[in-house]
Amino acid sequence: MTTARAAHVAKRRGNRTQALWGYAFIAPTGLGLAIFNLWPVAQTAYFSFTEWGAFGGHTWTGLDNYTRLFADPEVGRAMLNTLTYTALGLIGIPLAIVFAALINRPGLRGVSVYRTAFFLPVVTMPVAVAMLWRWLYNGDYGLVNQALAVVGIDGPNWIADPATAMYALVVVGIWSSIGYNLIIFLAGMQAIPKELYEAAAMDGAGRVRQFFAITLPMLSPTAFFISIISVIGSLQLFDLVFVMTGSGQAARANPAYARLQTVVQLFYERAFVTNDRGYAAAIVIALLVLIAALTVVQFRLQRRWVHYV
Structure with missing residues (x-):
């Protein structure tokens, strides 16, 4: 492997490592956003097409x-x-x-x-x-x-x-x-x-x-x-x-x-x-x-x- 090729591979590995560390740092915030914000919005959007009974449960009403x-x-x-x-x-x-x-x-x-x-x-x-x-x-x-x-x-x-x-x-x-x-x-x-x-x-x-x-x-x-x-x-x-x-x-x-x-x-x-x-x-x-x-x-x-x- 040439020196230029080795340097390119090392740079790609370094960038990949930095990206992984970046994703690791934002993962807690991203999970919290998905669980406590995005999922309730999606769930509410689904429930807007349903009708709920007096004792729970729902049916699709379009x-x-x-x-x-x-x-x-x-x-x-x-x-x-x-x-x-x-x-x-x-x-x-x-x-x-x-x-x-x-x-x-x-x-x-x-x-x-x-x-x-x-x-x-x-x-x-x-x-x-x-x-x-x-x-x-x-x-x-x-x-x-x-x-x-x-x-x-x-x-x-x-x-x-x-x-x-x-x-x-x-x-x-x-x-x-x-x-x-x-x-x-x-x-x-x-x-x-x-x-x-x-x-x-x-x-x-x-x-x-x-x-x-x-x-x-x-x-x-x-x-x-x-x-x-x-x-x-x-x-x-x-x-x-x-x-x-x-x-x-x-x-x-x-x-x-x-x-x-x-x-x-x-x-x-x-x-x-x-x-x-x-x-x-x-x-x-x-x-x-x-x-x-x-x-x-x-x-x-x-x-x-x-x-x-």
Whole structure:
């Protein structure tokens, strides 16, 4: 064997060994992903084509659940509510950018205190957040209405009034997530080269002009990431609605129930209250398809935005 041939064989063996070690290192994560994520999705997709009995067991029904799903007005209403909440919740992204810009000002004192204050709702349990805001929104003794009464405004029962229920829920969602978005945007702002701002200042650009000409364009990848996770999280909304309105007959007694019911809440009721698990699986698969479709749309819009910038 020639020297070149031997070197080539040794290199191939080395590459093979490195590849095997790489596969060995990612095997635990890959197995966990397959067992706890991919397999449940495949199993749910299969169950969406079945009908479950009252005492367990299931039979294949084909597309019956999906035919029923597209004809069910409650599913359409829940989809609309979820999309409305998602769209309104995106208001939290520009708010987070503005607050991050204010905190990122040079020479600002107590930055760590502001970061902690904004991030505190993120590390608070969603159930605790929902219970707190349910008490604040109470129409009889809630602090929100008490504060409005001071200026002579008679506040509604925020969660029970169909006209205000969705907006009240969106406020809670923004309040509980703005801290996470703010920290991510703050990290993105601090990664922007200072030379860009110095050059803009030498050209006579003020802080507002620098914000729109430098900060926002440089933050577009960060804003894209935040928009992706915000949309996915909003489409999976459940805990806030469940705690603030309840489920089953208690929730349906709420006059604003039709404005607050989300897709995941509907899935929960069909799967664990009425035990219609096959139909519930079809609902959650439809939600999965919606999330994937919106994510693809966001990626396409991001590419156009980058090309435009």
